[in-house]
Amino acid sequence: xxxxxxxxxxxxxxxxxxxxxxxxxxxxxxxxxxxxxxxxxxxxxxxxxxxxxxxxxxxxxxxxxxxxxxxxxxxxxxxxxxxxxxxxxxxxxxxxxxxxxxxxxxxxxxxxxxxxxxxxxxxxxxxxxxxxxxxxxxxxxxxxxxxxxxxxxxxxxxxxxx
Amino acid sequence: xxxxxxxxxxxxxxxxxxxxxxxxxxxxxxxxxxxxxxxxxxxxxxxxxxxxxxxxxxxxxxxxxxxxxxxxxxxxxxxxxxxxxxxxxxxxxxxxxxxxxxxxxxxxxxxxxxxxxxxxxxxxxxxxxxxxxxxxxxxxxxxxxxxxxxxxxxxxxxxxxxxxxxxxxxxxxxxxxxxxxxxxxxxxxxxxxxxxxxxxxxxxxxxxxxxxxxxxxxxxxxxxxxxxxxxxxxxxxxxxxxxxxxxxxxxxxxxxxxxxxxxxxxxxxxxxxxxxxxxxxxxxxxxxxxxxxxxxxxxxxxxxxxxxxxxxxxxxxxxxxxxxxxxxxxxxxxxxxxxxxxxxxxxxxxxxxxxxxxxxxxxxxxxxxxxxxxxxxxxxxxxxxxxxxxxxxxxxxxxxxxxxxxxxxxxxxxxxxxxxxxxxxxxxxxxxxxxxxxxxxxxxxxxxxxxxxxxxxxxxxxxxxxxxxxxxxxxxxxxxxxxxxxxxxxxxxxxxxxxxxxxxxxxxxxxxxxxxxxxxxxxxxxxxxxxxxxxxxxxxxxxxxxxxxxxxxxxxxxxxxxxxxxxxxxxxxxxxxxxxxxxxxxxxxxxxxxxxxxxxxxxxxxxxxxxxxxxxxxxxxxxxxxxxxxxxxxxxxxxxxxxxxxxxxxxxxxxxxxxxxxxxxxxxxxxxxxxxxxxxxxxxxxxxxxxxxxxxxxxxxxxxxxxxxxxxxxxxxxxxxxxxxxxxxxxxxxxxxxxxxxxxxxxx
Numbered sequence: 024x025x026x027x028x029x030x031x032x033x034x035x036x037x038x039x040x041x042x043x044x045x046x047x048x049x050x051x052x053x054x055x056x057x058x059x060x061x062x063x064x065x066x067x068x069x070x071x072x073x074x075x076x077x078x079x080x081x082x083x084x085x086x087x088x089x090x091x092x093x094x095x096x097x098x099x100x101x102x103x104x105x106x107x108x109x110x111x112x113x114x115x116x117x118x119x120x121x122x123x124x125x126x127x128x129x130x131x132x133x134x135x136x137x138x139x140x141x142x143x144x145x146x147x148x149x150x151x152x153x154x155x156x157x158x159x160x161x162x163x164x165x166x167x168x169x170x171x172x173x174x175x176x177x178x179x180x181x182x183x184x185x
Numbered sequence: 186x187x188x189x190x191x192x193x194x195x196x197x198x199x200x201x202x203x204x205x206x207x208x209x210x211x212x213x214x215x216x217x218x219x220x221x222x223x224x225x226x227x228x229x230x231x232x233x234x235x236x237x238x239x240x241x242x243x244x245x246x247x248x249x250x251x252x253x254x255x256x257x258x259x260x261x262x263x264x265x266x267x268x269x270x271x272x273x274x275x276x277x278x279x280x281x282x283x284x285x286x287x288x289x290x291x292x293x294x295x296x297x298x299x300x301x302x303x304x305x306x307x308x309x310x311x312x313x314x315x316x317x318x319x320x321x322x323x324x325x326x327x328x329x330x331x332x333x334x335x336x337x338x339x340x341x342x343x344x345x346x347x348x349x350x351x352x353x354x355x356x357x358x359x360x361x362x363x364x365x366x367x368x369x370x371x372x373x374x375x376x377x378x379x380x381x382x383x384x385x386x387x388x389x390x391x392x393x394x395x396x397x398x399x400x401x402x403x404x405x406x407x408x409x410x411x412x413x414x415x416x417x418x419x420x421x422x423x424x425x426x427x428x429x430x431x432x433x434x435x436x437x438x439x440x441x442x443x444x445x446x447x448x449x450x451x452x453x454x455x456x457x458x459x460x461x462x463x464x465x466x467x468x469x470x471x472x473x474x475x476x477x478x479x480x481x482x483x484x485x486x487x488x489x490x491x492x493x494x495x496x497x498x499x500x501x502x503x504x505x506x507x508x509x510x511x512x513x514x515x516x517x518x519x520x521x522x523x524x525x526x527x528x529x530x531x532x533x534x535x536x537x538x539x540x541x542x543x544x545x546x547x548x549x550x551x552x553x554x555x556x557x558x559x560x561x562x563x564x565x566x567x568x569x570x571x572x573x574x575x576x577x578x579x580x581x582x583x584x585x586x587x588x589x590x591x592x593x594x595x596x597x598x599x600x601x602x603x604x605x606x607x608x609x610x611x612x613x614x615x616x617x618x619x620x621x622x623x624x625x626x627x628x629x630x631x632x633x634x635x636x637x638x639x640x641x642x643x644x645x646x647x648x649x650x651x652x653x654x655x656x657x658x659x660x661x662x663x664x665x666x667x668x669x670x671x672x673x674x675x676x677x678x679x680x681x682x683x684x685x686x687x688x689x690x691x692x693x694x695x696x697x698x699x700x701x702x703x704x705x706x707x708x709x710x711x712x713x714x715x716x717x718x719x720x721x722x723x724x725x726x727x728x729x730x731x732x733x734x735x736x737x738x739x740x741x742x743x744x745x746x747x748x749x750x751x752x753x754x755x756x757x758x759x760x761x762x763x764x765x766x767x768x769x770x771x772x773x774x775x776x777x778x779x780x781x782x783x784x785x786x787x788x789x790x791x792x793x794x795x796x797x798x799x800x801x802x803x804x805x806x807x808x809x810x811x812x813x814x815x816x817x818x819x820x821x822x823x824x825x826x827x828x829x830x831x832x833x834x835x836x837x838x839x840x841x842x843x844x845x846x847x848x849x850x851x852x853x854x855x856x857x858x859x860x861x862x863x864x865x866x867x868x869x870x871x872x873x874x875x876x877x878x879x880x881x882x883x884x885x886x887x888x889x890x891x892x893x894x895x896x897x898x899x900x901x902x903x904x905x906x907x908x909x910x911x912x913x914x915x916x917x918x919x920x921x922x923x924x925x926x927x928x929x930x931x932x933x
Contacts, residue, residue: 061211062204064419066369067453071867074369102204116202123193123833126841127663128201129369129419135202150880158876161867163367163420164663165837166844167875169193 029096034058035104041091050094051075051086054101062102062132066161073160076133077101083140083159102132105139114180115139115173122173126164134160138174146181148174193833195668196687197417197661206417209373209389214446218247219291220439222432222455223284223301227276228860229325229528230305235272235283240300245293248443249301250285255438257405261430263395265334265495267326268427270403270434276305277325278493278528279861280459282431287439287447312860314490314525315467325493325526334491334524335499337506339789341578347482347517351473353557359470359546360926363490363855364463365864366535367872370419371456372429374436377446383693384411384437390429391421391662392700397692399430400437408692411437415689421662422845423534426700427496428460454865461496462855463535464489464524466505466542470550473517478558480551480569482517483510483578487543491524492531498524500636501532505539507793510578511547512590512628513569518578520789528860536842537906540629541849545927548625548910553923562624562914563604566594571628580790583797587888590799593823594626596884597801601821606805613921618810621919624803625910629903630794632705635784639705640776641698643713645674645721647771651745651758653678656688658698659710664901665834666706672830673711673895677718679742680757696774707830707897708890709777715894717775724771728763729755780892796892800824800903802843804879804911808919813930815851815916817877820908823884827898832885835900839883842904848873850909852928 031038045053054060054077063086066074070088077086078100105113115135118124125131134157141156142148148156153174157167200206223240237249252259252273259273260266269275272283284301288294311317311325317332325332348354374388384404390396393413401411413433418425432449439447451459466489473482487505491498502522509520555565571577573588598604603622610621633639643657655674661667667687675682688694698713699705726740726747733740733749741748748754755763764771784791805818822839829835852871856863864870889896909927917923924930 055211059213060204061207064208064370065210065450066371067867069453069866069868072369102202106203112199112202119202120195120198121192123195123837125195125198125201126665126834126837127369127418127420128197128206129208129663131201132204154875158874161369161872161874163369163422163845163872164841166840166842166873166878166881168840168878168881169833169837171875 118177243297342517344519366424368420496533610918619919623915626801634794639779641709711895712777720773828896846908850912
């Protein structure tokens with residue numbers, strides 16, 4: 024049985040129909056320019072720095088190296104979709120603030136999403152695992168230590184969910 | 186006292202963690218067009234023609250701009266006006282911009298940029314600074330008459346006598362490479378000409394006031410007609426001075442010529458190609474030590490590659506001159522520090538500003554000298570370090586603040602267990618991977634020192650309802666400067682920090698306060714805020730003192746209330762309202778002029794900085810016996826910051842500074858061939874990842890600085906400038922081999 028290729032994309036919980044002309048677009052450009060979701064940043068454009076990290080079905084992906092067509096039919100989460108609909112912060116976002124994990128903030132959206140994807144799968148991480156979990160995301164400001172603090176601080180809130 | 190368990194706080198954290206914070210490239214304006222730079226493939230050439238005809242006809246192109254279109258001065262610079270905003274006479278390095286293409290979309294602009302043809306006659310390429318000093322060398326800037334940008338000297342005592350009195354002499358050459366700031370946000374600018382005739386500039390830059398100068402001169406406008414509006418910045422580390430201002434100037438010209446709002450956002454490759462780097466240094470040092478283990482004399486000759494433009498080379502190398510002997514007492518010094526034009530990428534400000542290079546040399550040299558004198562590095566440092574009342578190598582007596590060199594040093598020794606671990610260090614022996622611990626220390630002159638006029642302004646305006654607006658001439662670079670100033674103000678006015686809004690500063694609202702560099706944000710900005718708060722306190726206290734039955738100066742500001750010694754009190758908002766009813770404003774402009782310094786350039790002597798920060802860092806590592814791979818195990822840092830204003834942000838500076846220093850020590854290096862960069866993105870320029878770093882231990886020392894109105898000093902650069910030599914010393918204690926050139930290696 025053949026199924027029609029999907030033509031929609033769920034972005035932060037909302038299903039969007041993607042016009043044919045947009046499907047070949049670079050996902051990062053599409054998010055930033057067409058949807059005005061500018062939380063994902065373009066830091067390198069070659070998939071190395073991680074500032075464009077978004078989650079596709081809760082797995083981290085590099086938006087700068089992805090075409091819209093590659094993820095049609097799937098569920099996309101950007102940093103704008105992490106807080107509750109009423110605007111209250113996700114426990115991980117609170118932990119980033121409380122632990123001093125934010126400086127210039129340019130890596131923060133990608134870093135939070137990478138950490139979120141990790142904690143969904145590993146709600147009881149050791150510090151070393153948390154350190155490894157963000158090794159694909161660059162930060163030039165913090166030395167990562169307070170980001171790791173934040174991941175460890177937020178972890179219990181993930182366990183409760185299960 | 187349990188401040189360590191306090192939750193961190195920043196005024197911009199919620200916006201940044203939700204993606205709401207709008208950096209320059211995130212902002213859109215109606216009718217926006219996009220600009221991109223055009224480079225040539227020359228490294229040094231005489232420019233014949235920039236042919237824009239084909240590009241101008243390309244799809245979507247609005248305008249192609251070259252030096253011919255500049256209405257004002259095409260030359261700018263903070264010290265020498267040798268930067269050509271758009272190449273006109275020559276190409277001086279591979280990152281020179283010859284044209285700017287403006288098009289309806291960024292993709293169209295990029296496509297059209299390929300069609301600009303640059304005709305030029307190649308000139309001899311000067312890629313080695315010492316060769317560039319040869320009398321017959323070609324000149325990078327003919328009108329400068331020489332490739333020597335600047336030469337600083339330092340002469341104290343009689344070096345020849347000092348060496349004659351020495352029982353031990355060590356001599357060594359050290360080298361450091363070009364290093365990239367690697368801020369995660371590439372350069373970006375967004376400009377429009379407003380209906381009031383003002384050119385409004387937003388951009389990724391850390392020095393709004395000099396950007397304003399660059400833009401105004403380039404467009405031929407008075408300063409009042411250019412307004413730089415503060416915008417979140419994705420990292421600077423000293424790197425968003427000149428290049429960022431040039432990007433703003435070119436974008437402003439595009440807006441001026443097209444009448445449309447213009448955005449120019451750099452690709453990483455353009456950013457790395459064009460932006461200035463940390464200076465590579467070649468340093469020849471000689472140190473003489475007496476039989477008593479005390480340093481008698483130091484001689485040094487340092488050559489810094491300034492690249493194609495002066496930028497702030499004379500200031501960077503000045504700090505190297507002042508700090509060339511590290512935090513040690515040396516009676517006889519003879520040194521010179523040269524900065525030289527070449528056709529390499531130009532070099533300028535980067536976190537540390539001339540200190541990371543000399544620290545790499547001197548902190549190894551003292552250990553080499555100690556060994557020769559039969560002393561441990563620890564004992565040698567104890568004998569030679571500066572203490573309260575010591576005279577520095579520039580003749581400055583260290584007084585008026587706590588000289589805590591010994592305090593930070595001993596704390597790091599104790600908390601790292603240094604001496605026991607040093608005994609366990611392999612020194613190239615054993616079967617397993619080599620293990621070692623090492624340390625380095627420094628003192629660092631705070632703020633600009635004798636580099637130039639140093640003062641800062643802040644405006645505090647209490648509103649009718651008791652809420653407070655604060656603006657200061659300090660830029661938020663991501664370090665938390667705004668939050669620090671809010672916290673200083675909250676404390677001074679005795680109100681909750683949530684009552685204060687930090688208004689994104691505009692160059693049109695706050696007087697020129699200089700650049701947010703030199704770790705001066707907290708000390709200078711905080712100083713100005715303290716001064717403004719003191720004035721507002723006096724105004725408010727004066728209005729209610731009679732009612733409270735006391736004198737104005739007796740009124741205490743705490744808990745959101747103004748309280749007399751007898752206990753009668755009035756709410757903060759009520760006191761503000763009283764002033765308004767009396768037709769007075771609770772409003773003040775606070776100014777903090779840095780205390781006086783003095784300098785004699787002819788001999789490199791003087792009171793260089795008004796105060797100093799003392800710091801020490803240690804690191805424990807292993808080196809793979811076969812792989813040569815260096816793994817950092819633990820790191821410690823102790824810095825006397827005067828006063829911790831925002832503890833979490835302060836820790837962030839400790840960790841971030843150590844991390845950047847670790848990258849400098851281990852693997853950071855801009856690769857170049859024939860003046861062309863091979864490191865153009867994060868795949869070819871490696872910065873530390875989380876897994877490259879150890880757990881870091883921060884030791885905060887607080888000796889309130891009497892010369893700082895807020896009591897606070899600095900941390901951004903102190904934290905960054907000694908990790909590389911600590912790693913080098915640990916590497917030696919592990920392997921028994923000294924490394925005199927950075928980076929000292931990762932995998933081999």
